[in-house]
Amino acid sequence: xxxxxxxxxxxxxxxxxxxxxxxxxxxxxxxxxxxxxxxxxxxxxxxxxxxxxxxxxxxxxxxxxxxxxxxxxxxxxxxxxxxxxxxxxxxxxxxxxxxxxxxxxxxxxxxxxxxxxxxxxxxxxxxxxxxxxxxxxxxxxxxxxxxxxxxxxxxxxxxx
Amino acid sequence: xxxxxxxxxxxxxxxxxxxxxxxxxxxxxxxxxxxxxxxxxxxxxxxxxxxxxxxxxxxxxxxxxxxxxxxxxxxxxxxxxxxxxxxxxxxxxxxxxxxxxxxxx
Numbered sequence: 001x002x003x004x005x006x007x008x009x010x011x012x013x014x015x016x017x018x019x020x021x022x023x024x025x026x027x028x029x030x031x032x033x034x035x036x037x038x039x040x041x042x043x044x045x046x047x048x049x050x051x052x053x054x055x056x057x058x059x060x061x062x063x064x065x066x067x068x069x070x071x072x073x074x075x076x077x078x079x080x081x082x083x084x085x086x087x088x089x090x091x092x093x094x095x096x097x098x099x100x101x102x103x104x105x106x107x108x109x110x111x112x113x114x115x116x117x118x119x120x121x122x123x124x125x126x127x128x129x130x131x132x133x134x135x136x137x138x139x140x141x142x143x144x145x146x147x148x149x150x151x152x153x154x155x156x157x158x159x160x
Numbered sequence: 161x162x163x164x165x166x167x168x169x170x171x172x173x174x175x176x177x178x179x180x181x182x183x184x185x186x187x188x189x190x191x192x193x194x195x196x197x198x199x200x201x202x203x204x205x206x207x208x209x210x211x212x213x214x215x216x217x218x219x220x221x222x223x224x225x226x227x228x229x230x231x232x233x234x235x236x237x238x239x240x241x242x243x244x245x246x247x248x249x250x251x252x253x254x255x256x257x258x259x260x261x262x263x264x265x
Contacts, residue, residue: 012174019181035197042204049161145234149241
């Protein structure tokens with residue numbers, strides 16, 4: 001068994017542990033937090049195979065938008081009363097996360113070449129018809145979504 | 161990172177377990193918010209199964225991933241709006257209040 005396979009196995013086990021937390025915990029808020037952690041681990045497995053765009057899409061769109069709304073919804077409609085000392089439980093993971101980010105920034109910033117220019121141009125992106133089709137499709141999806149939500153709520157008058 | 165049979169097995173087994181946990185959470189859920197959480201978990205399992213497709217058809221796989229992520233996000237947003245409307249109407253989010261839908265034999 002290679003080191004990569006071992007690392008993939010560890011990532012898979014951590015993913016399953018987080019998912020089991022969703023099933024076992026009774027509070028919806030913590031279930032939503034475990035669900036977000038599970039999806040971040042799924043995105044990490046994608047990045048492990050070198051699919052960084054999928055990582056970015058899952059973390060920013062799915063976890064960053066939908067996951068955060070779900071956490072907010074679960075926090076609003078939570079069944080149990082909030083424990084006053086529960087914030088202290090998050091102190092240690094927050095410190096560990098801050099430490100990992102600080103170490104990774106310290107080790108990677110030295111390898112970034114100074115003075116490198118960004119080669120991205122919007123004109124070259126928009127000249128590709130496949131990207132145009134994708135942008136139009138996703139815009140149409142967003143507009144249809146907003147229309148359906150407005151119709152469900154009862155029109156624009158109730159949104160004011 | 162190559163997708164050899166061992167890695168493939170790990171991915172599919174993990175995805176299957178995630179899907180089973182999502183199903184179990186959906187079946188045992190007593191309110192709609194937990195149902196939403198279980199649906200997101202099941203979508204995570206779907207995203208995991210797309211990874212091996214990148215080894216053969218990377219561009220097609222990325223297109224499928226893009227469409228899957230955006231459509232599932234849109235679907236979940238509509239569900240979130242439906243949850244808020246349901247709460248506005250019933251002042252409760254229990255699944256026991258939902259008595260419509262399904263076949264009536």
